[in-house]
Amino acid sequence: MYKLIKPLLFALDAEKAHDVSLSFLAGASHSTFLTGLLQSCFGNRVPDIPTRLMGLEFRHPIGLAAGLDKDARAFEAFSALGFSGVETGTVTPKAQPGNDRPRIFRLLEDEAIINRLGFNSSGLESYKANLKRRRTQSVIGGNVGKNAGTPIERAYEDYVTSMRQIYKLVDYITINISSPNTKSLRELQNAEHLDDLLLKIKETQGKLNKVSGRYTPVALKIAPDLQADELETICELATSHEFDAVIATNTTVTRPDTLLSEHKTEIGGLSGKPLNEKNTDIIRAAAYHLDGKIPIIGVGGITNARDAWDKLMAGADYLQIYTSFIYHGPAVIEKLVKGLRSRLDHYSCETIDEARKKLKKD
């Protein structure tokens, strides 16, 4: 079905196409009939591969990455399409418009996207109102960032504010310090800022846990453009502060020589196929440093089951996609999970973890 709609969507400017699709899915999210229909046409075709991390149960290891449902308007529909988890956001405390348009570019020849959205967000109030209407049993994450006007020294205030507001509404919270499109944001990945930020976040989580009696896990989303020693330091800090997961990775500011599209020189973060190998290398290195103490959510350039399998075998415990969903539609979820299922069957394994242990031994 997406094959029929895609030429129409791709004839539109990339952000216009995004707005049209999201409005449709947001509308569908309000209707149990329409989400039921999406579930029977798409979601029910996706097999189960039970996956457990951060104390949460996922139906299978493929979720939707942050940035598509920034304001939590359409997560019901995305769940019904077959994603086992939907990471909503990035939401900022106050509403903000983001950067000037155009700010999303399709690199068709490269099956990639460059975006410089800059955290366009309706702000916490409407985000919360949308989450309060939640019906789905799928895992829903909330990815939080800082407002453009908040100085870097006070960034923690934005993260803490958002954590407090959404703590009871989502299944996990992601601290996004890796978007390339908000000035200085990635400086938060430097050790001197990060140690303090992670401490404040864990303190907030501890207090909220005490008051609410509920533990909402917190994940840290990192950039793919880190030097080896920077990645090692971040992994050490995530471990010592007992973060619940590391999400690797956001988009890259690098431009591989292989890029063909005329848009390759646009400023912003590159996602999709050209990010795949670099991302898998980061997952492998992070898995080495984290040494099984913290799970890894792998995201970056997954297009087919082989990419997904490689990342899981490199140490990821769960995966997310964004760009391949734009290029291939909901069928890509079924294709990925069926591909993983047949690889598990090939090795006579029930879970990804079992397969990883078995392949390590052999």
Ligand SMILES: Cc1cc2nc3c(=O)[nH]c(=O)nc-3n(C[C@H](O)[C@H](O)[C@H](O)COP(=O)(O)O)c2cc1C
């Ligand atoms: C248009 C666009 C907007 C995005 N917005 C966000 C965002 O708000 N927060 C975030 O953490 N990641 C954001 N991302 C990054 C994705 O979540 C993901 O980490 C990245 O695109 C790599 O995955 P992919 O190659 O499957 O797209 C965005 C990506 C794209 C393409």
